Amino acid sequence: MTFGRTRSVTLEGLAGSVVEVEAHLSGGLPAFMLGGLPDAACAQSPNRVKAAAASIGHSLAQSRITVNLSPASIPKNGSGFDLPIAIAVATALGLVPPERVGDVVHLGELGLDGSIRSVRGVLPAVLCAARAGCRDVAVPVDNAAEARIVPDIRVHPVAHLADLIAAHAAGVETLGVSAPERAPRLSVAKVTPDLADVVGQEEARTALELAAAGGHHLFLLGPPGSGKTMLAERLVSILPRLSREQSIDVLAVKSLLGVTAAELSLEGLPPFVAPHHSATQAAIIGGGSSAVRPGAITLAHHGVLFLDEVPEFKAAALQSLRQPLESGRVVVSRAKASVQFPARFQLVMAANPCPCGLGFGKGVGCSCTPLAKRGYLGRISGPLLDRVDLQVQVPAITRSSLAGHAGESSATVAERVLAARKAQAERWDGTPWRLNSEVPGSKLRRGRWRLSPSVTTDIDRSLDRGQLTLRGYDRVMRVAWTVADLGGRLTPTRDDVGTALTLRNQGPVAA
Ligand SMILES: [Zn+2]
Structure with missing residues (x-):
């Protein structure tokens, strides 16, 4: 031979x-x-x-x-x-x-x-x-x-x-060595941060729950130390667990980066990925000179991508998030060919109100000029923010809020999130969407899902007065449906729309 x-x-x-x-x-x-x-x-x-x-x-x-x-x-x-x-x-x-x-x-x-x-x-x-x-x-x-x-x-x-x-x-049946049949662990008592640790911050907690329930992207604006990172880290603890197929997708990405046996787990916790603002564009979206490696957005597939201090990120890196946010995948181009990776992630962004971080509330101690303040949040591009349905302020923690009772645990909140997801799955059955965040605004403004004018009267007026853009209007509508789903109501009420309006009005767009 x-x-x-x-x-x-x-x-x-x-x-x-x-x-x-x-x-x-x-x-x-x-x-x-x-x-x-x-x-x-x-x-x-x-x-x-x-x-x-x-x-x-x-x-x-x-x-x-x-x-x-x-x-x-x-x-x-x-x-x-x-x-x-x-x-x-x-x-x-x-x-x-x-x-x-x-x-x-x-x-x-x-x-x-x-x-x-x-x-x-x-x-x-x-x-x-x-x-x-x-x-x-x-x-x-x-x-x-x-x-x-x-x-x-x-x-x-x-x-x-x-x-x-x-x-x-x-010609033996079993080749090579007989390594022990180690099945991947199905459950691990890994300690994940719990929402019960978050004291106060009722509005931000509500926003986090809505984000989990409807799959909405989230923006948190607040001074350093207000707990923005703490909140973001806890989003995965209230999201539904991944299916076996989704877990395999997540592990396949890790495998490309050299997963070790110790990291193997099909426990189904969605990934939480938080790249530093100094990360290169390749580290965020994927790239590399020889073998193309997946970036943070692909590691966050089926999970959460958290960008802390988002105005500090390179503009090009933020810009490159737009295509994956739309399509759920990223195409990394190279000299000879382009490589595609999955990148369906939930985006959480956090920012200080100004470069020094103190320009909040009365802004005592803030030394930033009005121009510097505007320029700081202006670094986050409008088209990117347009995809973020929930934009809330996280105030500094006060002594009185610390005295408040401890919040609900992640397990309790996760139950409501699961029920709200079930309601959405039933409503959007037979459509391309499964979550309220995925539904185009026009579908909620016209036809079958249009709400009665008595429910939308407040935002209709805001739209007429130019206080709300059409895109802003659509974001409010998507969140209003999630508010209703979490409350177990079949359609949003005027109050639900009001809650949604409050929770999108506090971001850099309004600031
Ligand atoms: Zn400042």
């Missing part, structure tokens, strides 16, 4: 393609050629394969080897092709029976001593292999736990090239 073939997977973002790895041995000058669009890391594979083969007693120094990765049109990324290339070569050398490996997907980097090292992106790669109908996948031992999350595929954890070749040659 001078020909060998096996399979692997290449990833572009989270999307994978099954790749056929073929090796030919032929006469002629010794060489090791690799074709089929390998990237820089993949192009180094022949060196590692030669060293690993030599370490287990098979010198390739006198061989002329041609390896082809097909389909040739798709870029092959990363060092995970070491293992399938080594197995294809071993088959061509007659060390492994071809029928043993033709359908097995191999993933893994080789150490110079033949050890098999973990690689990134094993979970999305195995998901892709399973969808393509593959039944067996050989992965590095350290990646076995994430691979096992994928149903309907047999995972063979492998530690060393020599062991794997021996197992293939012997």
Whole structure:
């Protein structure tokens, strides 16, 4: 046999393609050629394969080897092709029976001593292999736990090239080492911050509950120390738990960044991601020079993206949030191709009222000029704020508010949120929307969902007087429906509309 073939997977973002790895041995000058669009890391594979083969007693120094990765049109990324290339070569050398490996997907980097090292992106790669109908996948031992999350595929954890070749040659059912069957943990007693810790701040708590119930984006304006971050961190504790499919989506993103077995959990808590304002645009939306890495907005997929001190973020980074907010995904363009990542997140932004932070209420101690104050909040672009239905002020904590009784726990609030979500799911059944925040304003102003003029009289008047823009009007309507859903009412009342109006009127637009 001078020909060998096996399979692997290449990833572009989270999307994978099954790749056929073929090796030919032929006469002629010794060489090791690799074709089929390998990237820089993949192009180094022949060196590692030669060293690993030599370490287990098979010198390739006198061989002329041609390896082809097909389909040739798709870029092959990363060092995970070491293992399938080594197995294809071993088959061509007659060390492994071809029928043993033709359908097995191999993933893994080789150490110079033949050890098999973990690689990134094993979970999305195995998901892709399973969808393509593959039944067996050989992965590095350290990646076995994430691979096992994928149903309907047999995972063979492998530690060393020599062991794997021996197992293939012997025709054993279970390849490689018998790593313990560690199922991913389904529940973890991880302590998440609880809303009961938040004292006072009734209005901000209401806004947070509405945000969770209707999926509305949220803006918190207030002085330092008022608890904006504390509130934002607690949003995930009142959001519905993720489904198993959503949890796998979240873990697949982590896998691209090199998830460790300790971080694996399908407990279903939505992710909370809070990039620092000095973060680069690539860190926020994704990017990178060689392999494109997902950014904070993709890590926040199915969860919350929190931007604290939002006026301090780079304008370009804020600008780049608009497309993902609209489409739920982000396209990261590179020189040769563009990579797409999922990015359906709930946005929470927080800002101080002015550069010094004291320009609140009477503004005692604030030294900022009116111009500096206006310019500060003006850095947040209007089109971005237009997508934020809830814009509230979080006042400084006073001694009297500290004396107040402790607030409700997250568990209590989460129950109401769940009921409100159920009401929305029933109402929007048969439409493209599931949450009030997703419904276009025109649908709430006209036709079936239009409210009676007696309910909307206050905002109608504000609109007529020019105190409210049409976009502002639509934001109020969306929130009013969520107020009604949380209150268990079938349609919003005039009071519900009033509550919604109060909770959108306090942001930078009004300030
Ligand atoms: Zn100030």
